[in-house]
Amino acid sequence: MITDAKILLCYNAPVSIYQVYNGKPKEFDGTVDDTSESSFVNELDTLVASLQKYFSSVETLAITKNIGESIRKISAINPDAIFNMVESVEGNATFEAFHAGIFDLLDIPYTGNHPQALGNCLNKTYAKQILRSHGIKTPGSLTYRPHSRITQKSFSLQFPVITKLAKEDASIGISEHSVVSSFENLKKQIKFLTSTYNQEVIVEEYIAGREFNIAVLGNSTLPISEIDFSGLPDHLPKIVTYEGKWISESVYYKHTNPQCPAPLSEEQRKNISATALATYNAMECRDYARVDIRLDKNNVPYVIEVNPNPDISTDSGFARAAKASGLHYEEMLFKIINLALHRGKRDTQIKAG
Numbered sequence: 001m002i003t004d005a006k007i008l009l010c011y012n013a014p015v016s017i018y019q020v021y022n023g024k025p026k027e028f029d030g031t032v033d034d035t036s037e038s039s040f041v042n043e044l045d046t047l048v049a050s051l052q053k054y055f056s057s058v059e060t061l062a063i064t065k066n067i068g069e070s071i072r073k074i075s076a077i078n079p080d081a082i083f084n085m086v087e088s089v090e091g092n093a094t095f096e097a098f099h100a101g102i103f104d105l106l107d108i109p110y111t112g113n114h115p116q117a118l119g120n121c122l123n124k125t126y127a128k129q130i131l132r133s134h135g136i137k138t139p140g141s142l143t144y145r146p147h148s149r150i151t152q153k154s155f156s157l158q159f160p161v162i163t164k165l166a167k168e169d170a171s172i173g174i175s176e177h178s179v180v181s182s183f184e185n186l187k188k189q190i191k192f193l194t195s196t197y198n199q200e201v202i203v204e205e206y207i208a209g210r211e212f213n214i215a216v217l218g219n220s221t222l223p224i225s226e227i228d229f230s231g232l233p234d235h236l237p238k239i240v241t242y243e244g245k246w247i248s249e250s251v252y253y254k255h256t257n258p259q260c261p262a263p264l265s266e267e268q269r270k271n272i273s274a275t276a277l278a279t280y281n282a283m284e285c286r287d288y289a290r291v292d293i294r295l296d297k298n299n300v301p302y303v304i305e306v307n308p309n310p311d312i313s314t315d316s317g318f319a320r321a322a323k324a325s326g327l328h329y330e331e332m333l334f335k336i337i338n339l340a341l342h343r344g345k346r347d348t349q350i351k352a353g
Helices: 038-051 067-077 095-105 115-122 124-133 183-197 242-246 251-255 266-282 317-324 329-352
Strands: 003-012 055-063 081-085 141-144 161-165 201-205 211-217 225-228 257-259 288-295 301-308
Touching: 003 038, 003 067, 038 055, 038 081, 038 329, 055 067, 067 095, 081 095, 081 329, 095 115, 115 124, 115 301, 124 141, 124 201, 124 266, 124 301, 161 183, 183 201, 211 266, 211 317, 211 329, 225 317, 242 251, 266 288, 266 301, 288 317, 317 329
Parallel strands: 003 055, 003 081
Antiparallel strands: 141 201, 161 201, 211 225, 211 288, 225 257, 288 301
16 A cells, blocks of 8 residues: 655765775775675665555655755655665765754654764764663773874783774774784784774774674564674684675675574573663664674673664665565565654654644
8 A cells, every 4th residue: 555655765875985995905905896885876776666665755865965955955855754874974974873863953754763873883982881881791892092002001801802993884994804813913903994094993802703683673673693604714703894795706705694594592592682672772772773793602692783774775684684574675664664654743743732
């Protein structure tokens, strides 16, 4: 049944701002086909066609830094709800949260997470502080600013450790060089990351165990997915790298394969799902998110990432988990946009009251 609701799908126009995305010095950069920016645009027609099965009017708008123009176009369209697919603005991931705030100021209901959740989850240091305050386990960590003095005396973590950009997602900057086992190599990796990306680096203790992605839709977890690293050569660390997500010709892409549903005991499944839901609530997420968890040698879940508004393209892990739960792709999108539409109706009733 097609409804008269008018839907506007907002997305960020693809753009690159870094010379290096895969977290490796240029001399090691043999990548050819990087799909991180192009993959969404290639799926745009599928998204629109899927939504048109339920709504009579579906329009799209590419978001740039010209906020005045965006506001004029959004106001002219006057949608009943916005399907928010804005992950950055002209390559800057920090602006993702800001743009959700614009939708709030325009008083238009939109899908996914609100600015506070988007901002807190993007900043890995803040996210860890919030999780720890709620008693949720996450690996021990230290954060270094560009040009920080790094001394062995003040370094309190246990090797091996993994280095990540503190305010990026999509695995930008993560490679096989990210996992280090000595202080000297750690200093070299931090220097490379801070000089290349000009932002803070978070160093956390590496949990050498099974890795899981838990998709949360509404307030329920979908079937758990496990990343299968078994095909990777022994010398490569078992992690999800930038190449593993976006470079189809890479060794990591070919040998980090998801398995959904993951083979788990009932106790493991319950513990992982409970940790993911507790994380979702602690970070004040709404509508949908993905929580990444590793099990330590004692099968204790540790949260390593929280991803509000994760990738929901047709070949994404989130879509795979939805399918495993019995939801077709179009039904998944409909459920997400319906959460925003119902939220808009409640807000209208509150104002009228």
